[in-house]
Amino acid sequence: MSKDEYLITDTPLKALTVFAMPMILGSFFQQIYNMADSIIVGQFVGSSALAAVGACAALTNVFICVALGAGVGAGVLVSRYFGAREYGKMKTIVSTSLFSFLILSIVLGVFGFCFSHSMMRILQTPGDILNDAVLYLRVYFVGFPFLFMYNILSNMFTSIGESKIPLGLLVFSSILNIFMDIWMVVGLGLGVFGAALATLIAQGISAVFSLFLFLxxxxxxxxxFDWFDRQKLYSMLQIAVPSVLQQSTVSIGMMIVQAVVNPxxxxxxxxxxxxxxxxxxxxLIFVSIGNAVSPYVSQNLGAKKIERIKKGYHAALVLDxxxxxxxxxV
Structure with a gap:
């Protein structure tokens, strides 16, 4: 057995713990990544700028859920074929998902950029921060294809049992984002625009590194393998669409709460x-544990080790x- 296949060979609790810990640490650094803009802007620009960045959070989370759902749809099938050692089908899924979801990310990015002002008005964003919030949001949507690519590739890595590489990339991206934030917000005095630009650059570099490492x-x-397979795309969408709806439900609820808070x-x-x-x-600790279970189940399903699936579920409950x-x- 290859060392890559520990999710189908090691004891379930050990396998899930080893696999989930980098994902949990990754979620922590993801939040540092997200908080860097808020902390630096709040400290060096003021509470109005902090509110402008925060006003975008609930809306951007809805779009992030689309990226996460797309990644789950591709990742489940990649795990299944990896566990079954059908590497040709696995690589077809990878290629099909990258092409398809890149196009989707561009469409969503253009949509978000064009309607940023309207969406923030619907959320009743206070007038004194509306322009800054729209500016931050538009820069965010320019970088949306990079965000999409990074999330999909992270799911691909975890699908083949590799959770340390996404962690390393997140640590690198978080540190880069903090330094870029300080330089652009404090050094250059670019305010909210600088914070958004720093995030875009950090995400872009991280996404490109992810692509090269995964290839x-x-x-x-x-x-x-085939570069594109319509049937495989349909299979991915069958998993991705319910995942997007599930994850978006909470984000949409938080967006409604934000609309209540804004006035x-x-x-x-x-x-x-x-x-x-x-x-x-x-x-996000518990979200990470849940995300770790998905590749574990898919790989064991592909390897036809059905008895390990229930044991993995119990192991995940222990971690929870x-x-x-x-x-x-704490």
């Missing part, structure tokens, strides 16, 4: 935005309880 990894699995003014919005950044640090206790104490 290099795929060279290990030598087999013929209370800039100070209330700044406080709400800061609190949500902290809350996400804890909630342990982290719930830890989060409560």
């Amino acid at each position: 290099s990894r795929m060279r290990r699995y030598k087999s013929r 209370f003014g800039t100070q209330a919005l700044a406080g709400y935005a800061a609190t949500m950044r902290v809350e996400n640090v804890f909630s 309880v342990c982290f719930a206790v830890l989060a409560f104490i």
